Amino acid sequence: MATDRLEEFLQAKNGNIADMVEEIHRIGAAAVDEYLEDAQDKRYRSKQKRWDEGQKLVQLTGEAKTFPLKHAANVKYPLLTNAAVQFSSRAYPSIVQGNSVVRAKIVGTDPYAEQKKEIEKEVEELGKQQLPPEQMQQAGQELMQKAGELDEMIGSKLKKAENVAEFINWQLFNEFSEWEEDTDKLLLRLPLYGTMFRCVYYSLAKRRICTEILSPAELVVPCDTKSMKDATRISKFFKLAPRHIEERIRSGMYIDAELGLTDTDDEEPEEFIEQCRWIDLDGDGYKEPYLVTVHIDTKKVVRLSPNFRMEDVMTNEEGGAITRIEPIQYYVKYSFIPSTDGCFYDLGFFDILLPI
Secondary structure, eight states: OTTHHHHHHHTSGGGOOGGGOTTHHHHHHHHHHHHHHHHTOHHHHHHHHHHHHHHHHHTTOOOOOOSSSTTOOOOOOOHHHHHHHHHHHHHHHHHOBTTBOOOOOOOSOOHHHHHHHHHHHHHHHHHHSOOOHHHHHHHHHHHHHHHHHHHHHTTHHHHHHHHHHHHHHHIIIIISTTHHHHHHHHHHHHHHHSEEEEEEEEETTTTEEEEEEEOTTTEEOOTTOOSSTTOSEEEEEEEEOHHHHHHHHHHTSSOOOOOOOOOTTOOOOEEEEEEEEEEOOSSSSOOEEEEEEEETTTTEEEEEEESOOGGGEEEOTTTOOEEEEOOOOOEEEEESBOOSSOOSSOBOHHHHHTTO
16 A cells, blocks of 8 residues: 555654665755755845844843944943833733633534523424323423433533643643743744744653744744745754763664764764655655754754654545645744745844834
């Protein structure tokens, strides 16, 4: 079958199929080259320049001025900082209300309430019929009994939704220890950058769902992308110390790709990208979504894992050929002011106030 190879990939040890693919070096080189191409795009570099300049103003970095004269006065007022704090202080209590973030919403009507309305109609019709008293009493008692049972069930749909919301709220504030602090940071930085991201993933090491906020400088997407779901690739930039690299190799999360880290005492972090990209590894002419983790300097792949589940694979009924694969979405985009030129990265105070 067309999906046999994909099932084999999903059953790989530690979810890493890097050792199962022959052209792994070509995949790593393509991932790094395309990441650099996206990062060097004129629109992205223009945005990145403003982000860097804006950070200097937010942090009130002291710099000597040479215009209009040498050692001219250089007073910086924390306008951007105050604006970001004002937005955050208003947005946070609107989202987080006590220990409640998730609220229940019912779609459609309560089925038990609809059934009770039908019984009420039957009771009304029963009263119009000319039946013997005993038969009338028996039929009425049966209908009233059904109505009583439905009364106990009415509202159960809402109760289920509230139970789900209560459990998710408990997870956010108790199990996901980083969520609350990250949300506070996200709302503070969002109005400045205009775009922020949250990465939601399952950690094998912690054995739970984890969240991580990312700035637009850490998550690179082609600027002409319309939405996260339509992105041809998404590249997350991160650094790892040699000790952490060795830990991941020993745990089986990474393969030993011989990155050339000979100095065991050197704690200078190495640069990596984790890229969501489409690759045809089963040879059927249709590209599948994968997560590729690559060491930037050597362009060597340390991890390659499927970014889908078998239930995400759709096939046609005739030949069983794959027609579509829905990738797992790890990233959530947050926008401040939508971009007016169609760029994926939206507008923030850095874009609006710096040119003034």
